[in-house]
Amino acid sequence: MIGRAARRRCPRCGGKAFSSYFTLRERCAECGLRFEREEGYWVGALVINTAVVFGSFLVLFVGGMLTFWPEVPWGALAGVTLGTMAILPILFYPLSKTLWMALELSWHPLEEHEITAAANVADLPPKS
Numbered sequence: 001m002i003g004r005a006a007r008r009r010c011p012r013c014g015g016k017a018f019s020s021y022f023t024l025r026e027r028c029a030e031c032g033l034r035f036e037r038e039e040g041y042w043v044g045a046l047v048i049n050t051a052v053v054f055g056s057f058l059v060l061f062v063g064g065m066l067t068f069w070p071e072v073p074w075g076a077l078a079g080v081t082l083g084t085m086a087i088l089p090i091l092f093y094p095l096s097k098t099l100w101m102a103l104e105l106s107w108h109p110l111e112e113h114e115i116t117a118a119a120n121v122a123d124l125p126p127k128s
């Protein structure tokens with residue numbers, strides 16, 4: 001599921017999850033899975049995105065500081081770090097959603113009503 005998520009695909013079946021780079025479909029085009037499983041579902045994706053951005057700060061700023069100490073080029077280091085922290089959450093946005101779906105599905109498998117609803121939409125026999 002993580003491999004499918006890393007390719008911005010449906011974690012359940014590998015079908016198309018996005019209609020454009022940033023636009024998540026309501027349901028998987030292949031298996032009919034409704035991506036937003038409950039209200040507030042995307043808070044997990046926000047947490048993942050925030051953690052990735054914070055990780056980039058640690059790697060770039062703290063790593064750069066340790067690498068260049070004591071002659072730290074503060075201006076360049078701050079510029080690279082801030083630039084990355086401004087762009088990364090936007091570029092990572094789709095992946096944060098598919099990764100969250102894969103993680104959440106791994107500890108919260110689909111419930112019977114979700115399987116049935118997905119099958120009805122996809123016009124397929126139910127499968128888990």
Ligand SMILES: [Zn+2]
Pocket residue numbers: 010011012013014015028029030031032033
């Ligand atoms: Zn699917």
